[in-house]
Amino acid sequence: MTELAIDVKRLTKKFGSRIVVNNIDIQVPKGKIYGFFGPNGSGKTTTIRMLCGLLTPDAGEGTCLGYDIMAQTQMIRKKVGYMTQKFSFWDDLTIQENVEFTANIFGMDHVSERTREALVKLGLQHRSDQSAGTLSGGWKQRLALAACILHQPEILLLDEPTAGVDPKARRELWDELGRLSEDGMTILVSTHYMDEAERCHELIYIAYGNLIVRGSTQQVIDQTHLKTLE
Amino acid sequence: MLFSFQRLKALINKELIQLKRDRATLAMMIMLPIVQLMLFGYAINMDPKHLPTAVISRNNTFLTRSLITGLQNAGYFKITQTVSGDKQEERLLRQGRVLFVVMIPDNFTQNVIRGQKSALLLQADATDPTAVSGAVGALNTIAAKVITTELKGALGFLKNAAPAFSIDVQKAYNPEGFTRYNIVPGLIGIILIFTGAMMTSLPLTREQERGTMENLLSMPVQPLEVMIGKITPFIFIGLFQSLVVLFIARFLFSIPVFGNLSLLFGCILLFILCNLAIGFLISTAAKNQTQALQMSVFVLLPSIMLTGFMFPFQGMPQWAQNIGRMIPLTYFVRIARGIMLKGAELQDIWPHLYPLDLIVIVITLFMLRVYQNTLD
Ligand SMILES: Nc1ncnc2c1ncn2[C@@H]1O[C@H](COP(=O)(O)OP(=O)(O)OP(=O)(O)O)[C@@H](O)[C@H]1O
Numbered sequence: 001m002t003e004l005a006i007d008v009k010r011l012t013k014k015f016g017s018r019i020v021v022n023n024i025d026i027q028v029p030k031g032k033i034y035g036f037f038g039p040n041g042s043g044k045t046t047t048i049r050m051l052c053g054l055l056t057p058d059a060g061e062g063t064c065l066g067y068d069i070m071a072q073t074q075m076i077r078k079k080v081g082y083m084t085q086k087f088s089f090w091d092d093l094t095i096q097e098n099v100e101f102t103a104n105i106f107g108m109d110h111v112s113e114r115t116r117e118a119l120v121k122l123g124l125q126h127r128s129d130q131s132a133g134t135l136s137g138g139w140k141q142r143l144a145l146a147a148c149i150l151h152q153p154e155i156l157l158l159d160e161p162t163a164g165v166d167p168k169a170r171r172e173l174w175d176e177l178g179r180l181s182e183d184g185m186t187i188l189v190s191t192h193y194m195d196e197a198e199r200c201h202e203l204i205y206i207a208y209g210n211l212i213v214r215g216s217t218q219q220v221i222d223q224t225h226l227k228t229l230e
Numbered sequence: 231m232l233f234s235f236q237r238l239k240a241l242i243n244k245e246l247i248q249l250k251r252d253r254a255t256l257a258m259m260i261m262l263p264i265v266q267l268m269l270f271g272y273a274i275n276m277d278p279k280h281l282p283t284a285v286i287s288r289n290n291t292f293l294t295r296s297l298i299t300g301l302q303n304a305g306y307f308k309i310t311q312t313v314s315g316d317k318q319e320e321r322l323l324r325q326g327r328v329l330f331v332v333m334i335p336d337n338f339t340q341n342v343i344r345g346q347k348s349a350l351l352l353q354a355d356a357t358d359p360t361a362v363s364g365a366v367g368a369l370n371t372i373a374a375k376v377i378t379t380e381l382k383g384a385l386g387f388l389k390n391a392a393p394a395f396s397i398d399v400q401k402a403y404n405p406e407g408f409t410r411y412n413i414v415p416g417l418i419g420i421i422l423i424f425t426g427a428m429m430t431s432l433p434l435t436r437e438q439e440r441g442t443m444e445n446l447l448s449m450p451v452q453p454l455e456v457m458i459g460k461i462t463p464f465i466f467i468g469l470f471q472s473l474v475v476l477f478i479a480r481f482l483f484s485i486p487v488f489g490n491l492s493l494l495f496g497c498i499l500l501f502i503l504c505n506l507a508i509g510f511l512i513s514t515a516a517k518n519q520t521q522a523l524q525m526s527v528f529v530l531l532p533s534i535m536l537t538g539f540m541f542p543f544q545g546m547p548q549w550a551q552n553i554g555r556m557i558p559l560t561y562f563v564r565i566a567r568g569i570m571l572k573g574a575e576l577q578d579i580w581p582h583l584y585p586l587d588l589i590v591i592v593i594t595l596f597m598l599r600v601y602q603n604t605l606d
């Protein structure tokens with residue numbers, strides 16, 4: 001039995017009387033890339049928000065990195081890197097200011113050094129004074145990812161990181177996720193693109209809040225001829 | 231997870247940078263107190279002249295005729311009516327056709343000549359107390375001069391004695407002594423509502439609208455840190471705006487602060503906190519910036535109308551006074567007027583300070599309950 005980074009059961013969320021996430025179980029093994037598939041409006045974002053304590057589940061229980069998702073959300077926030085679906089860094093701050101701000105919020109030491117390192121790694125050190133709002137879509141995603149892993153989280157929750165970026169950037173992003181995973185990072189990534197399934201170790205497919213299928217990538221492909229789900 | 235100064239510093243710094251880059255908002259917050267004060271300030275008549283006046287003369291002699299001519303010529307009064315009594319003068323005052331009625335009583339001349347005290351009656355529309363004291367002064371000077379000049383021949387022996395007359399003043403219509411000067415303390419309050427309720431709720435809702443709030447909340451921040459980070463710049467802006475208003479009032483319009491400055495700024499700080507709490511409440515209720523703006527106007531309008539800022543509080547109907555008693559500005563206006571115009575001390579303003587304290591505590595507790603660290 002592998003160790004689980006995320007282990008939640010019967011997760012349910014309602015908005016008004018509408019059930020948006022219905023009785024979903026998610027088990028993410030440590031160090032694996034876990035794909036989270038589903039069409040628009042199927043509840044992916046809502047689920048991820050519940051995992052990092054941004055939304056309170058109406059029912060369900062479980063842990064993220066051993067911390068209770070209901071009671072210990074502050075501890076979870078410290079150890080999770082969450083990348084929102086929509087670019088949500090501050091448009092009117094520069095690239096450098098955004099990274100520095102994030103480093104400070106996570107209580108890191110040597111903030112300016114760490115910031116410089118991160119920018120060099122990103123290849124943005126020459127544009128560090130450019131305001132984040134003026135970056136192109138692909139660069140915004142890369143900045144967001146860099147800011148997300150800055151505090152060396154134990155788990156990454158990425159909400160559709162490849163939506164709206166070109167194929168080359170998409171490939172590069174998955175290469176980066178592969179490298180992070182090899183270094184031991186647990187990654188949960190939601191996406192629309194079925195062809196990204198083969199880069200995940202395990203996956204879950206939901207539609208309108210309900211579980212459709214889950215398991216290791218090979219199992220799921222064998223069972224369902226997943227490509228037809230698209 | 232404990233309160234962290236590193237996080238707080240980062241949050242405040244972020245707000246300051248964003249504020250600095252938001253030129254339009256910044257300019258507005260600096261210009262607002264200046265423009266408002268100029269508008270109201272120049273509406274205050276600095277050098278009153280030719281104020282409409284009615285004269286009732288019950289004593290028609292060479293002396294009273296000179297006196298009336300003297301009043302006419304001195305420039306302060308402009309005699310628009312000569313009435314014969316019969317309560318006519320009351321109507322003129324009430325209708326605002328004249329600001330003053332000067333009444334020369336029976337036997338005025340004879341009494342002055344005999345050295346018996348006789349009183350000129352000045353009835354005044356006391357809407358503007360400074361105009362009234364100006365009128366008393368002018369009437370006194372003119373009457374003294376006329377009497378001395380007219381009586382210097384045959385009755386020259388009277389010259390050494392002080393002229394035997396006095397002035398009785400009867401104020402009408404404004405028992406509170408409401409004045410346009412009163413606008414200045416209230417204006418500080420209005421500007422602080424602008425800054426607190428409107429300018430704070432807008433960036434907060436913008437943060438929700440753009441989705442950056444989600445990012446911020448997914449990080450390990452405490453609600454209290456976010457709040458303090460958001461309000462700190464506005465506390466300083468509010469204090470700065472109050473200083474600007476006081477400075478312009480003092481040096482451009484010669485409206486001094488009679489009371490204790492630190493007491494005044496203590497109360498200003500309390501009122502700033504009150505409005506910031508309201509701004510936070512608005513931003514938790516509003517779904518977008520348009521709604522936040524509408525709600526701020528909803529707060530601002532009754533504050534202008536029902537608090538004694540524009541219109542005397544006692545003159546409002548009972549139901550309006552009851553609403554007014556629930557609005558923080560009502561108390562701030564009284565406190566600021568007391569300290570600035572009357573030199574009130576802590577014990578004088580306490581009856582208005584404790585309701586304001588109560589309101590601030592209630593709003594803040596409510597805000598802390600409503601404000602959450604999640605997106606629900
Ligand atoms: N705060 C909210 N209040 C009410 N309904 C909401 C709220 N947030 C999401 N929903 C609804 O819940 C459903 C699931 O939304 P969610 O964003 O989780 O889907 P998603 O799988 O992330 O979709 P997408 O692929 O478009 O990002 C949608 O129908 C959405 O309209």
Ligand SMILES: [Mg+2]
Pocket residue numbers: 044045046085159160
């Ligand atoms: Mg989504």
